[in-house]
Amino acid sequence: MSRSEETGVMESRTFVLRHKLPIARVEKYWKGLEEGKIYGTQCKACGAKFSPPQADCSYCYSSDMEWVEISGEGVIECFTQLYSFPQGFEFAGKPYVIAVASFGDFRIMGWFVSEKEGEVSLPQVGMKVKAETGQDETGVWKVYFRSVE
Amino acid sequence: MGMGSETRVGIIGVGCTKFGVRDDATIQEIAFEAVREALQDAGVTREDIQLSVVGTAGTRSYELMPAVPINEYCGFAGKGPIRVEAACATGSAAVYTAYTSIRAGIADLAVAIGFEKMNEVDTPTSLAVGGRSGSYLWEFHQYGTTFPGYYAMLAAAHMARYGTTDKQMAMVAVKNHRNAAKNPKAQFRKEITLEKAVGSRYVAYPLRLFDCSPISDGAAAAVLASEEKIKELGIDNVVWIEGVGYSSDTANMPKRADYAGLKASVEASQMAYRMAGIDDPLKQIDVAALHDCFTIAEIMAYEDLGFCRKGEGGKFIEEGESDFGGKLPVNTFGGLKAKGHPLGATGVAMIYEIVKQLREEAGDLQAELKNYKGLTHNIGGTGHFGWVYILGV
Ligand SMILES: [Zn+2]
Numbered sequence: 164m165s166r167s168e169e170t171g172v173m174e175s176r177t178f179v180l181r182h183k184l185p186i187a188r189v190e191k192y193w194k195g196l197e198e199g200k201i202y203g204t205q206c207k208a209c210g211a212k213f214s215p216p217q218a219d220c221s222y223c224y225s226s227d228m229e230w231v232e233i234s235g236e237g238v239i240e241c242f243t244q245l246y247s248f249p250q251g252f253e254f255a256g257k258p259y260v261i262a263v264a265s266f267g268d269f270r271i272m273g274w275f276v277s278e279k280e281g282e283v284s285l286p287q288v289g290m291k292v293k294a295e296t297g298q299d300e301t302g303v304w305k306v307y308f309r310s311v312e
Numbered sequence: 313m314g315m316g317s318e319t320r321v322g323i324i325g326v327g328c329t330k331f332g333v334r335d336d337a338t339i340q341e342i343a344f345e346a347v348r349e350a351l352q353d354a355g356v357t358r359e360d361i362q363l364s365v366v367g368t369a370g371t372r373s374y375e376l377m378p379a380v381p382i383n384e385y386c387g388f389a390g391k392g393p394i395r396v397e398a399a400c401a402t403g404s405a406a407v408y409t410a411y412t413s414i415r416a417g418i419a420d421l422a423v424a425i426g427f428e429k430m431n432e433v434d435t436p437t438s439l440a441v442g443g444r445s446g447s448y449l450w451e452f453h454q455y456g457t458t459f460p461g462y463y464a465m466l467a468a469a470h471m472a473r474y475g476t477t478d479k480q481m482a483m484v485a486v487k488n489h490r491n492a493a494k495n496p497k498a499q500f501r502k503e504i505t506l507e508k509a510v511g512s513r514y515v516a517y518p519l520r521l522f523d524c525s526p527i528s529d530g531a532a533a534a535v536l537a538s539e540e541k542i543k544e545l546g547i548d549n550v551v552w553i554e555g556v557g558y559s560s561d562t563a564n565m566p567k568r569a570d571y572a573g574l575k576a577s578v579e580a581s582q583m584a585y586r587m588a589g590i591d592d593p594l595k596q597i598d599v600a601a602l603h604d605c606f607t608i609a610e611i612m613a614y615e616d617l618g619f620c621r622k623g624e625g626g627k628f629i630e631e632g633e634s635d636f637g638g639k640l641p642v643n644t645f646g647g648l649k650a651k652g653h654p655l656g657a658t659g660v661a662m663i664y665e666i667v668k669q670l671r672e673e674a675g676d677l678q679a680e681l682k683n684y685k686g687l688t689h690n691i692g693g694t695g696h697f698g699w700v701y702i703l704g705v
Contacts, residue, residue: 172335175374184449214566215450241571243464244517245456249439252456258517261455263465263566270566272455285517288472305454 188218191230196296196304203269204228214269233271236311237264239290242275244283254300258283262308264292273306286310321414322542322550323703325354325535326664331652332499333431334529339368339378340385342531343427346657347386350423350533355547361535362419364388367396367406367426368656371441372433382425399445400605401692402426403532403659404558404699410536411553420541426660427531438527445693447563460524460606462565462694464516467608469571471518473623476611478518480626482509484607485522485649487635492646494676499526499652523607528652532660534667551667554685555588555702557581561695572623574691576698577603577616581689585618588702593618593687594639597702599669599679601662603691604647610634613689614642617700641679644669659699662688670705 186193192215195202203214208225214233219226242262248255260275260283273294277284286292292308299305327349329342337345343366351358364386366379375381379395398405403426410422430438442459443452451457470476486506492498509522542550559579562568569575581593590596602617604610611625619640620628628634634642645651645665648658666686668674685704691697 169335178374184453186449215447215564241465241469243461243468243519244514245458245461246514246516247439247458247460248436249443249452249456249458250436251440253436255456258514259456261457261461261465263571270568272451272566274455288468303454 189216192216193304196306199296201233201271201294201296201306202230203233205231212268214271233266233269233294235266237266237271237292237294237308239264239275239286239288239292239308240270241288242286244285260285262286264294264308266294271306273308275308278309319415319417320539320552321411321536322539322552323534323663323667324537324542324547324550325350325352325356326533326667327353328497328532328661328664329530330497331528331530331654334429335431339373339375339427339429340382342429342529343382343425343533344385346427346531346533347423347425350535354535356421356535356545358387360421361388361391361423363394363410363413363422364392365396365406365409365422365424366393367402367424367660368428369397369399369402370656372428372430372438374432382427386425388423398697399692400603400653400655401659401690401697401699402656403661403663404688404690404701405659405697407534407536407660407663407701408556408558408699410534411556414536414538420538421535423533423535424660425531425533426657428654428656429529430527430654431529435527445696446565450564458516460516460519463606463608464519465565466571466612466694467518467606470573470608470612473572474626476608476626478510478520479506480630481523481607481611482506483629484604484610485509487629488604488643488647488649491644491677492650495646495651498646498650499528500646500650519606519608525605525648525653528654530652530654530657530661532657532664534660534663549671551670551703551705553701554704555584555586555590557583557585557587557700559583559698563696565694573612573616574695574698576695577613577689577691580698580700581617584700584702588704590702596683597640597685597687598681598683599644599666600640600642600687600689601645601666602642602647602689604643604649605653605691607649609691610642610647617689636679644674644677644679659688659690662690663701663703666703670703
């Protein structure tokens with residue numbers, strides 16, 4: 164039943180919100196994903212490391228940052244598999260797995276995917292993973308984790 | 313009023329609407345419902361109010377700047393309003409704004425109103441708003457996070473490290489539904505069985521449908537006054553704010569040091585305990601409202617607030633310590649889990665429930681009082697905000 168058919172309620176005017184995302188100061192991160200690389204930043208003044216990357220240091224307030232590639236083997240810290248999709252992710256079609264994995268001093272978020280195409284499997288906390296980059300069906304670049312165990 | 317720093321602040325009136333799907337009323341009308349009850353409870357009129365604070369997480373309602381429409385409808389035009397937002401902890405921040413204004417000697421009678429109407433949009437839209445509670449660019453935009461998903465990640469970490477089980481989480485739901493069944497303001501007034509809870513479908517693995525609080529509409533209000541004003545009005549049914557603590561944590565999940573607890577809960581509770589002179593919460597506090605937006609959140613809160621050791625939250629519920637007759641009854645009113653969780657209303661509604669307890673007006677849900685002290689614990693986002701109040705009479 165549509166809202167206009169319910170009793171005691173009317174439907175509002177349509178209101179579409181689409182935002183511009185300013186990425187100029189962290190563009191290397193987004194370019195990196197297209198080249199299969201994942202970057203964090205490190206403050207040249209105090210050494211603080213940031214993932215996701217940021218252009219300014221939250222600790223010493225310097226803006227003298229360098230890009231650091233995040234690579235190697237990661238460890239799953241936490242994960243979930245979503246069965247209820249938010250608006251904008253209907254394309255997923257089936258439950259998707261979001262995880263946070265640590266790579267040395269850096270942690271990154273990603274979608275965990277199974278080795279076998281089309282198969283959905285769950286990771287475990289503590290599982291060793293590698294990180295790859297790729298585009299989803301909507302063209303957004305992101306990180307994908309795969310088990311290396 | 314001098315320095316103001318010595319001014320004690322008391323809660324003299326509280327109100328709360330029925331929680332649930334409230335398609336029957338606008339935000340103005342549900343706020344009015346709560347405010348009218350709070351003013352009547354306090355025995356004051358709208359003219360006595362000097363400042364109104366309006367709290368809502370926002371975005372889900374068609375009214376995007378709702379403070380003034382609500383203020384107008386409640387007859388408070390000219391008395392503020394200050395609009396407050398702290399995600400699901402908005403209500404606690406609204407009460408704090410009223411509290412600090414009185415402590416500072418700027419107002420001596422203020423109202424904090426919390427509300428949310430989450431059902432004005434459909435569920436995928438509501439999930440997309442909640443999924444933006446972290447950091448949009450790095451989380452929702454790329455990965456389609458949802459609010460249940462965020463807490464599910466914490467649950468997975470807690471289960472892996474401490475062996476917390478599905479069954480222990482379900483026991484939180486069973487307890488809170490049992491309590492809500494006796495609360496006329498609750499969204500769900502039906503008991504559930506452990507089998508039904510552990511057998512329900514996954515929303516965000518490892519969280520199942522019955523691990524999650526519902527999508528709720530509702531409002532709550534609290535009238536606060538200075539000790540001097542309370543004496544002047546001759547009010548003796550006062551619940552005092554004896555302690556308050558707050559903290560926060562990173563927006564981005566990858567920037568957190570740990571996932572099996574909430575640092576904001578630990579820090580907010582320690583700040584509130586220090587202020588109220590609490591060194592043994594189990595002995596000094598009689599009843600607590602803990603932020604159980606998901607069952608795992610109540611289990612982590614037992615630990616983070618020092619009701620038990622870290623990792624023993626599962627055992628705490630299993631052994632009945634958070635139930636009536638246990639060491640410290642928690643969410644006697646049904647919790648967010650079953651009473652409902654209209655985001656901006658929740659923190660004020662927790663105050664409402666603990667005030668009712670401390671005034672011994674909780675009826676069938678009355679906890680046994682020894683020290684006449686209660687606690688509210690209200691989290692915004694996934695530990696993005698943390699608030700704790702210690703109330704006493
Ligand atoms: Zn620095």
